[in-house]
Structure formats: C-alpha cells, structure tokens
Amino acid sequence: MQNQIQGKVYKFGDNINSDIIIPGRYLIYIEPEELAQHAFEVLGEGFPGKLRGFDIFVAGRNFGCGSAREQAATAIIGLGVKAIVACSFARTFYRNAINSGLTIVECPEIYDTVREGDDIQIDLGEGQIRHNKEIYNFPRFPDSVRQLLELGGLAEYLKAQFQEEKL
Amino acid sequence: MGMTIAEKILAKKSGLAAVVPGQIVDAYPDLVMSHTATWRSVSVMEKVGATKLYDPERIAVVLDHIAPAKTEKNASDHQKCRNFVKKYGIRKFYDVDAGIAHLVLMEAGHVLPGDLIVGTDSHCTIYGSLGALGTGIGYTEVTSVWLTGKLWMKVPDTYKIGLHGSFSRGVYSKDLMLHLIGSLGADGCTYKSVEFYGSTISDLSVSERMTMTNLAMEMGVKCAFVPPDVRTREYLHDRIKERAYQEIQADPDAVYSKEIDVDLSMLEPMVACPHEVENTRPVGNVIGTHIDQVFLGSCANAKYEDLVVAANILKGHHIHPDVRFIITPGSKQIMLEAMKSGVLSTLVESGGVLTNPGCGACAGDGGILADGEVCLSTANRNFLGRMGSSKSEIYLCSPATLAASAIKGVIADPREV
Numbered sequence: 001m002q003n004q005i006q007g008k009v010y011k012f013g014d015n016i017n018s019d020i021i022i023p024g025r026y027l028i029y030i031e032p033e034e035l036a037q038h039a040f041e042v043l044g045e046g047f048p049g050k051l052r053g054f055d056i057f058v059a060g061r062n063f064g065c066g067s068a069r070e071q072a073a074t075a076i077i078g079l080g081v082k083a084i085v086a087c088s089f090a091r092t093f094y095r096n097a098i099n100s101g102l103t104i105v106e107c108p109e110i111y112d113t114v115r116e117g118d119d120i121q122i123d124l125g126e127g128q129i130r131h132n133k134e135i136y137n138f139p140r141f142p143d144s145v146r147q148l149l150e151l152g153g154l155a156e157y158l159k160a161q162f163q164e165e166k167l
Numbered sequence: 168m169g170m171t172i173a174e175k176i177l178a179k180k181s182g183l184a185a186v187v188p189g190q191i192v193d194a195y196p197d198l199v200m201s202h203t204a205t206w207r208s209v210s211v212m213e214k215v216g217a218t219k220l221y222d223p224e225r226i227a228v229v230l231d232h233i234a235p236a237k238t239e240k241n242a243s244d245h246q247k248c249r250n251f252v253k254k255y256g257i258r259k260f261y262d263v264d265a266g267i268a269h270l271v272l273m274e275a276g277h278v279l280p281g282d283l284i285v286g287t288d289s290h291c292t293i294y295g296s297l298g299a300l301g302t303g304i305g306y307t308e309v310t311s312v313w314l315t316g317k318l319w320m321k322v323p324d325t326y327k328i329g330l331h332g333s334f335s336r337g338v339y340s341k342d343l344m345l346h347l348i349g350s351l352g353a354d355g356c357t358y359k360s361v362e363f364y365g366s367t368i369s370d371l372s373v374s375e376r377m378t379m380t381n382l383a384m385e386m387g388v389k390c391a392f393v394p395p396d397v398r399t400r401e402y403l404h405d406r407i408k409e410r411a412y413q414e415i416q417a418d419p420d421a422v423y424s425k426e427i428d429v430d431l432s433m434l435e436p437m438v439a440c441p442h443e444v445e446n447t448r449p450v451g452n453v454i455g456t457h458i459d460q461v462f463l464g465s466c467a468n469a470k471y472e473d474l475v476v477a478a479n480i481l482k483g484h485h486i487h488p489d490v491r492f493i494i495t496p497g498s499k500q501i502m503l504e505a506m507k508s509g510v511l512s513t514l515v516e517s518g519g520v521l522t523n524p525g526c527g528a529c530a531g532d533g534g535i536l537a538d539g540e541v542c543l544s545t546a547n548r549n550f551l552g553r554m555g556s557s558k559s560e561i562y563l564c565s566p567a568t569l570a571a572s573a574i575k576g577v578i579a580d581p582r583e584v
Contacts, residue, residue, distance in 0.1 A: 019550035024531045042552035062354035068289040070305030091358050096305040137190045154307045
C-alpha cells in the first residue's frame with residue numbers, strides 16, 4: 001500500500017463549504033479535470049489557477065460542510081491535490097473523500113504551525129505527519145479504508161468486486 | 168444500557184441487538200433516495216459493469232434539481248434517469264412535475280418512523296421529522312447501496328435538545344434553528360444525532376418539525392429526530408400504502424453526550440447573514456438591510472404552512488416595487504393545496520412570480536443574482552455564490568420575515584407589519 005504523501009501546502013481557514021469548493025451550477029460535470037477548472041472560483045480572481053502546484057491542503061475546522069455533493073472531493077482531486085489535513089471535516093465530505101480515493105487526515109495540532117508553501121510528509125502506515133522535524137500523530141486508517149484509497153475509491157472497489165464475482 | 172433513537176435504528180437495520188456510539192455497523196437502508204444526481208449513480212453502475220439491483224423497491228428517484236431541463240446536457244441527464252427507472256422497474260419514480268424529493272417522498276408515504284434512509288442530499292436529515300434516520304451520502308455510494316443493499320455506518324452519539332415555552336408572535340421553528348446554529352456553530356453537532364424533546368414539542372406541527380430536522384444539517388448533524396407522536400400518526404394516516412411501521416422511541420435510560428435546553432418564549436425572529444448559516448443575528452440588528460430579491464422556496468420552508476404564513480402577511484399588500492419575489496412551492500401537492508385555498512392567488516397578487524415546484528433558486532436554478540445583489544431567502548444555505556454571482560449576498564429567514572421584508576423593500580421585523 002502507498003504509505004507516503006509528500007508535498008507543498010496550501011492553507012485554508014474554517015468552514016470551507018461545498019459551494020465554495022465547487023458551485024452547484026457545475027455539477028453537470030463529473031470528471032475531475034472538468035470540475036477542477038471551476039473549483040474554488042468564487043474565492044475571487046486567480047482561482048483556481050493559484051491552487052495549481054500545491055499537493056496538500058491544510059484547513060481549519062469543518063472543511064467540506066454543506067451539500068453532500070461528491071464532486072467537492074472529485075474537484076479537489078482534479079486540481080492534483082493528494083491529501084487534505086484539517087482540524088475537522090464535515091461528515092458527508094469525509095465519507096465522499098474516502099469513497100473518491102482522496103486521503104484526508106484530521107490533525108488539529110498541525111494547523112497553527114504550518115504555513116502556506118511549507119513541505120509536509122504524511123505517513124499513512126505510521127499515522128504521522130512530519131513538518132520541519134516535528135512529528136504529529138493521527139489515528140491510523142483501518143486496512144479497509146486504505147485499500148479503498150489505494151484502489152482510487154469506491155467505484156473502483158465495486159468494479160473489482162463485481163468482476164471477481166463474474167469470474 | 169438504554170439506547171437513543173439513532174442507536175436503536177442502526178442496531179435494527181444491521182441485525183444487532185444493541186450498538187454503542189463509535190461502533191461501525193453494516194446497515195441495510197429501507198430506502199435509498201437519489202435526486203437529479205441519479206444519472207451520476209447510473210454512470211458509476213455502468214462503469215462497475217453491474218446489472219442487478221439488490222432491491223428495486225428500496226430505490227426512489229426524484230428529479231427535483233435543475234428541473235425541467237434547462238440545457239441539452241440536463242435533458243440527456245434526465246433521460247438517463249428515466250431510462251434507468253424503466254429498465255429496472257423502479258416504481259418510486261417522480262418526474263420533474265413532482266417537487267423537492269424530501270417533501271415528495273414524505274407526502275407519498277415512503278418515509279416511515281424507524282426507517283433508515285440514505286440519499287444524495289445532505290438535507291435527508293429532514294426524514295427525522297417523522298422519526299426516520301435520514302442522512303446524506305455521495306452518488307457513488309448510492310450505486311453501492313443499489314447493488315449491495317448495505318453500507319457501513321458509524322453509530323453517532325446523541326445530543327438531546329429540550330424545547331420549553333411557546334413561540335412569541337412572529338417567531339417560528341426556522342428562528343429556533345437559526346438561533347441554535349448561531350449558538351452551537353456550523354460544526355456544533357458534527358457527526359452527532361440530535362433528538363428534540365420538551366414540553367413544547369407536541370405543539371409543533373409536522374411541517375415545523377420538518378424545518379427543524381432539515382436545518383439541523385447546518386450544525387453538522389448526521390441525523391436529527393422528533394420522536395413520533397400523535398401528530399406523526401395523523402400525518403401518516405392517509406399516506407401509508409405499502410409497508411407497516413414500528414415507531415422507535417429512545418429508552419428512558421438512553422445516554423446523551425450533551426443536553427441543551429431552549430426557552431422558545433425568549434426567541435426573536437432571526438436572520439442568517441452572508442456567507443455562513445452560523446452567522447445569525449436577531450432581526451432587529453439587520454433591519455433596513457437592502458434587498459433586491461426574496462425567495463420563498465426550498466425543502467426548509469416552502470411547505471403549505473409556510474406559504475400560508477407568508478400569504479397572511481402579504482394579503483392586501485403589494486411588495487415593494489424594487490423587490491423581485493420568487494415563489495417556488497415545495498411540491499405539486501403543496502402547490503395544488505395552495506391553489507385551491509387561494510393562498511397562491513394572494514402570493515401572486517402581492518407581486519410574486521410563481522415557478523414550478525422543485526429546488527429552484529436554492530440550487531441555482533433560476534432567480535440567479537447579479538454582482539452586488541442581495542437575496543433574502545427561506546432556504547437553508549447562504550454560502551458565497553450559491554445563488555449566482557460571488558459578489559452577491561444571501562440572508563436567510565422565516566417565511567414571516569420574508570413576507571414583511573418584501574413589503575418594506577428592506578429586511579423588516581415580521582412583528583411590525
């Protein structure tokens with residue numbers, strides 16, 4: 001299983017809701033790349049372009065609150081983001097992220113110390129985040145969730161299961 | 168140890184005698200709802216290569232968002248939904264004429280006390296108004312439940328909210344919820360189940376309970392309940408066609424992780440200011456705020472009772488000439504009832520424009536706001552850009568505050584009209 005996710009951080013505040021991540025009028029799309037073209041655009045000029053090149057989002061509390069739209073997770077994947085570390089997540093987003101194959105980690109301790117552009121390393125096997133020689137711990141995912149993330153989400157997992165049944 | 172309503176429902180639906188908060192169970196929902204997002208779930212099913220559903224009778228499909236179709240793309244998405252329900256014999260299908268999925272399914276008797284219901288909409292929490300556990304999931308997970316009949320769920324711990332005293336004139340369950348969301352925060356109940364009790368609960372109509380369990384989502388709940396009582400039974404009496412049900416009540420010794428009490432008589436009309444629902448203030452603090460549009464709609468507050476509240480204030484008045492008034496009844500049933508009683512005439516005569524039942528402007532379908540415009544809405548979300556321009560603003564309120572404000576042309580106190 002993939003253990004390490006490393007990269008450059010973009011930092012958000014609290015309550016980043018699903019309408020900010022991807023406005024409802026773009027839910028006619030389901031492909032990550034199409035959605036990503038409009039992700040976070042309501043935040044103003046330069047978005048989503050200025051998010052390109054960042055690998056990990058670090059956010060405050062209640063990231064992904066609001067609508068149950070799965071495209072909130074898909075749009076972030078489309079931006080090339082590999083993981084989100086937040087103080088807390090809204091439950092629908094949390095579930096959708098895992099089902100979409102997007103790694104998400106709750107780790108409030110890191111929020112105040114990390115700055116935009118910093119490099120952090122997430123170790124899924126150990127349940128640790130490394131930043132400037134500091135180590136922050138988070139509860140490890142069970143193997144079933146890691147398998148889902150590894151396969152790229154629930155659709156791929158179902159596909160594998162149904163193909164197995166057919167054989 | 169006693170169990171809460173959520174614990175009891177999740178235990179029952181996963182075939183266990185008892186569960187505890189934090190436990191993960193494989194639960195079998197009674198109903199899986201999908202709205203216009205259904206086409207995405209169908210796409211996932213095609214990608215997976217599966218052709219057999221676990222139980223077509225447990226599937227409901229309602230075309231409520233962006234309906235009727237606005238573009239060729241919408242039209243082909245809707246077509247995909249219709250082809251799917253025909254091919255698989257899904258009987259609980261409601262086309263673009265029906266209205267908002269939540270209201271339509273409750274009106275049709277598909278939501279029963281004790282049910283576990285999942286669906287592609289965060290406001291599935293509304294089913295708790297009838298004592299059912301409703302919660303939102305994504306479209307891929309809907310496909311998974313279509314195919315396997317089950318999903319993993321974590322048993323939430325439960326907050327108990329006690330309601331005491333009576334609402335003052337001009338104060339409604341919407342104001343109660345805006346007060347709670349403002350004081351507890353948008354994540355004040357994340358992953359929690361909420362149960363409403365208290366001496367006042369029996370006075371509250373099913374319509375008001377719907378507003379409560381709907382808005383509870385905006386403080387992050389997984390599910391919310393008003394325990395079934397005589398009003399629930401009255402609502403269901405003529406609606407149940409297919410299934411029997413068993414009411415589920417919490418045990419007297421159920422364990423709650425927090426208890427909150429609210430004196431309803433102390434509440435004032437409340438308004439949620441841009442751009443977060445938790446940004447609430449008593450209406451007195453925002454009186455005189457400029458508005459361009461008012462929207463009487465959404466699964467939170469476009470039920471028959473809500474239209475009546477607005478009509479009673481608007482009767483004999485005309486709205487301010489600088490305000491646009493969009494009326495979107497929650498469902499066809501609601502629209503028909505309002506037609507017959509004359510409520511709809513009153514609303515339209517006051518200067519409103521009537522749209523077809525459905526999610527409408529709340530989901531960015533019609534009533535789009537331009538740069539700098541302000542909408543006062545009875546919906547449940549005021550997020551940045553939700554109704555159009557990212558330079559527009561949305562305030563949320565009750566149907567009464569909306570009607571009073573429409574007359575004045577600025578945000579107004581419903582007690583002063």
